[in-house]
Amino acid sequence: MPGLIARVLIDSPLPQLDHPFDYSVPDDLVDGIGVGVRVKVPFRSATRLTSGYVIGLVDADDAEFGGRLSALDSVVSSAPVLDPAVWTLARRVADRSGGTASDIVRLAVPPRQVRVEKRWLARRADIAALEATEATEATEADAAAPAAESTVEAVAVTGYPVALANAVSVGERIALRAIPRLVELPGGAWVGHWAITLAELAVTMLASGRSSILAVPDYRDQAQLEAALAAALPAEAVVRLDARQPDAERYAAFLRCLEPEPVVVVGNRASIYAPAAALGLIVVWDDGDPLYAEQLAPYVHTRDAALVRQEQLGCALVLAGNARSVEAQRLIEIGWMRAVDPDRAPRPRVIPTGRQSSEDPVAQAARIPSTAWREARTALETGPVLVQVASPGYSPWIACATCREPARCTRCGGPLGVSKPGAIPACRLCGSVAADWSCSNCQGRTFRSIGAGSGRTADELGRAFPGALVVLSDGDHEVLTVGEKPALVIATRGAEPIAAGGYHAVLLLDGERMLARESLRVGEDCLRWWSNAAALAAPGAPVLLAGATGPVSDALSSWRQDSFAASELADRRALRFPPAVRAASVTGSAAGVAEALAAIEPIEAAEVLGPVPVADGQVRAIVRFDYAAGTAVAGELRAVVVRIASRTRSGPRGDKRRVAPTLRIRFDDPEIL
Secondary structure, three states: OOOEEEEEEEOOOHHHHHOEEEEEEOOOOOOOOOOOOEEEOOOOOOEEEEEEEEEEEEEHHHOOOOOOOOOEEEEEEOOOOHHHHHHHHHHHHHHHHHOOHHHHHHOOOOOOOOHHHHHHHHHHHHHHHHHHHHHHHHHHHHHHHHOOOOOOOOOOOOOOOOOHHHHHOOOOEEEEEOOEEEEOOOOOOOHHHHHHHHHHHHHHHHOOOOOOEEEOHHHHHHHHHHHHOOOOOOOOHHEOOOOOOOOOOHHHHHHHHHHOOOOOEEOOOOHHHOOOOOEEEEEEEOOHHHHOOOOOOOOOOHHHHHHHHHHHHHHEEEEOOOOOOOOHHHHHHOOOOEEEEOOOOOEEEEEEEEOOOOOOOHHOOOOOOHHHHHHHHHHOOEEEEEEEEOOOOOOOOOOEEEOOOOOOOOOOEEEEOOOOOOOEEEEEOOOOOOOOOOOOOOOOOEEOOOOOOOOOHHHHHHOOOOOOOOEEEEEEEEEOEOOOOEEEEEEOOOOOOOEEEOEEEEEEEHHHHOOOOOOOOHHHHHHHHHHHHOEEEOOEEEEEEEEEHHHHHHHHHHHHHHHHHHHHHHHHHHHOOOOOOOOEEEEEOOOHHHHHHHHOOOOOEEEEEEEEEEHHHHHEEEEOHHHHHHHHHHHHHHHHHHHHHHHHEOOOOOOEEOOOOOOEEEOOOOOHH
């Protein structure tokens, strides 16, 4: 095919390079070229090569540019790793967040593993040759025979109206309330009922010949979901795609998604970009979890990427959880999603205990009210008891023993804490050991604890219940499951193991401390943490919330998380806080921020807060704007970033040196308020 032109996306984070570049395709590369393949192209000079992806092929006669183009240097591989639908998604998501498409593609396409890729290409070539042979040898009767149907049969979604499966089949958008209980699988493993629900939805979709993407926040949820899928589907139909995999295994799983057969993709936040064939369903479990917030530019939340992909493909979208996020509530209220509740599902027996104190000194030390103390003693006679605490470590906060001033790191100013008994205090932010610490207020050199973490709570409860098995589960102690025998399980929020048959009692401690955190989402986060822990209780087991009162406590005890989300959204509308409006943080030098704010000044729907000084001599401004103005705001801010990044200055010998970008834009920043 002479006169072929390849449009290439350069693999570069520089914003000024975030557009296609045209290259002519030499005759010797025409047979190996294709949309989505990796290529090497000359850039800035004939000898300087850079990597890229082919995002389009056009005939030279149809090209807008009539001059001479540089030629592609080589095709790295014939594997079409950048699926056209994923490229379209990357472009739209990047434009929405004011970022570059190559940053999104870097999340979507894992690093190349040569041996894995060669094996995959050889296997696909063998399959293609076999199919061609069978087609040649087929008779007319064989050609007229109906195509083989899927071996997977659709199933009902247990505990929900029959209309749920039908709604998902036709591509509706659903906000799904989970059933808060545990279920035993045929192999003896216990998982949350939500995992069964997601597996049944994926089975129904696979039976119709379509793929599903099931996104979960962390490996604990993923282990439950994989167990539920293993009980319902053959292993070859499920593809795991997450950051914990070895590079070779992850790349092999990614290549499996490129095959034409439908699959069920399970993974964390990056799995939302999987190139699954005939995608019919996207599910995001517990979409309010902060682990879904991408830490790499352009910081796109998994839920936002899912919303864009659903709109792009018209597939079904399900946001499921024990507690509804405020973002999901907004989508329901504007009519973009539909809420679906289970049929007469039992709810946990939540008992708020407020700030009651116990007469038992050990109970007082462990921060356990009298009611919760009695329930824990009774439950521990028959089975495991879960105790959720706010923080890991032994003493997460310490203070000067002389003046009671909170102890701060002399390097970064962060709070000091103790990870285990007898350990030297260290900073909870930068990790620096406070070996030569002295109080800035009174020059004292001794500490006292002002808080108890998971380790200290485990020690205190171990003394309170001599002979009881104590299990610690936090970031440093990975425990996924516990048995049905009596045990005290001390876990930080989000690290609660699954107990066989459910916990005979659940104690939610440090409620007042959790609610005291300075964050716009503190109430929503606490309700989600407590709801997820309450869902691990055995039927009828008490769930005792200590040290918390008010709307969050009321929503948990009545199991009306949707009402709390609606109230929270109404308050944010009155204050023009996200998600009632969108917001972006603009951080950088004073001149850079001023240039960005000047660019969006003509947009009437944009409102600027600040700028205010932040660390390292920079300033930060917050821009609030209506959803309808999002495209305009993102376009203007991105244009400023490109201008700043493109500027050059003369070096000491007259050479041109690029100025580092002095502006950082983050849309929908979860930490700005």
